[in-house]
Amino acid sequence: MTITETSGRYNLLIFGILLPGFITGQIINLEERLKQAGYPVETHTVVTKDDYILSLYRVSDSPNLLPSVEHQIGNKSVVLLVHGMGGTPELFFILGRDSLGYYMADRGFDVWILCTRGISCSSKRLHKHYDWDRDKKYWDFSFHDIATRDLPSHIDYVLNRTSQSSLFLIGHSAGNTVIFAMAAELPEYNRKVKVAAAYAMSVILRGYDYPLMIFTASAVKVLKGLYRILGIVEFIPYVQYLRPFLSIACAHPEYRKICIGAVSIVGSQKSMLMDFQATLPLVISHSGLRLASKQIFHYLELIEAGAFKKYDYGPKKNSKIYGQTDPPHYNLSRVTMAVASFRAVSDSICTKKDIQDAMDRMPNVIFDYVVPYERFTHTDFIFTSNASRLVYEPTYRLFKFFDEGKVPPRRKKRN
DSSP: OOHHHHHHHHHHHHHHHHHHHHHHSOOOOHHHHHHHTTOOOEEEEEEOTTOBEEEEEEEOOOTTOOGGGGGGTTSOOEEEEEOOTTOOGGGGGTTGGGSHHHHHHHTTOEEEEEOOTTOOOSOSOSBSSOOTTTOGGGGOOOHHHIIIIIHHHHHHHHHHHHTOSOEEEEEETHHHHHHHHHHHHOGGGGGGEEEEEEESOOSOOTTOOOHHHHHHHHTHHHHHHHHHHHTOOBSSTTGGGGHHHHHHHHTSHHHHHHHHHHHHHHTSSOOSSOOHHHHHHHHHHHSOOOOBHHHHHHHHHHHHHTSOBOOOOOHHHHHHHHSSSSOOBOOGGGOOSEEEEEEOTTOSSSOHHHHHHHHHTOSOEEEEEEOSOTTOOTTHHHHOTTHIIIIIHHHHHHHHHHHTTOOOOOOOOOO
């Protein structure tokens, strides 16, 4: 078979997978993906204190359980996966057996996957009172709301359901922003977390090296004013209607380079490990394209300020909400749970200096791991099969040792 024939068959396969999505607006969902792979999946519903109705997935068993952990049945540790901004639960399973979700399930963990507000998962209703297509109030949230309402609600639900007292957390990128904002604002949740494994700790973004985003961040006040005048609550309105078109376009050889460039922009630079031909169409089809403008503006403020701060409502409203004219910092000294940092050398979003700065502010960092591959990037934590060996394996060993009482010593802070 020639390369042309192989490529043609591949494109036909991708087209066959994505064409139904183009017609119906739906791509194969997580439940279907897991069932096809033989993994039992449960779908749960969590209602937050501010009435958002969120989905929560569970993979409590594996048809490919490793022999070394078969004896752990009935005594499984719980791990909750927290996706980043624009991510979805599907992305934790997108690479098949090399994916983080499958990897942890195969090693005897009770795996739960959070689905935050603003992401359409299994729940038909996404809020008790608001419709996300018609009611602007639905989109009035930033990552602070996800941190103080979504994540703690999910942690409480999972611990109650499993009769456990604490769990492991794994966050990627902005998922870590949520984790550490929660721990700083709701310190009582620190004792409910065994270890928070932070893949690309997106907390302090002073060294963020992406010129377009830096320029946009410098104009964030102007953008906020413009969006407020125009009454725009989603960062890119109606972007969800582009998903089917993007999926098919990115599967086509002529347009794939553009899509690769777009994904590379998100990841700060092009990945040298990601199989773009096989993975890119699936990444595009499962990306959480709908984002609250307030959520984006909050991140832009972090970049502009170079500090981990709360949302800026302006001096007058800040005084009313915070009791001061400037938004306060999240107090990272209140993050007392055990923290494990996983850093990529070629990540120009979450840089070495910024991650070290964040860790120096936390009292209980027990693991500081640099991925042993110089070209490893921000997106490689999730989108490359090599991550199973370079990142997931040391994560698994750390969790296993922690459960056995072999807790690493706390990281020494820099002077």
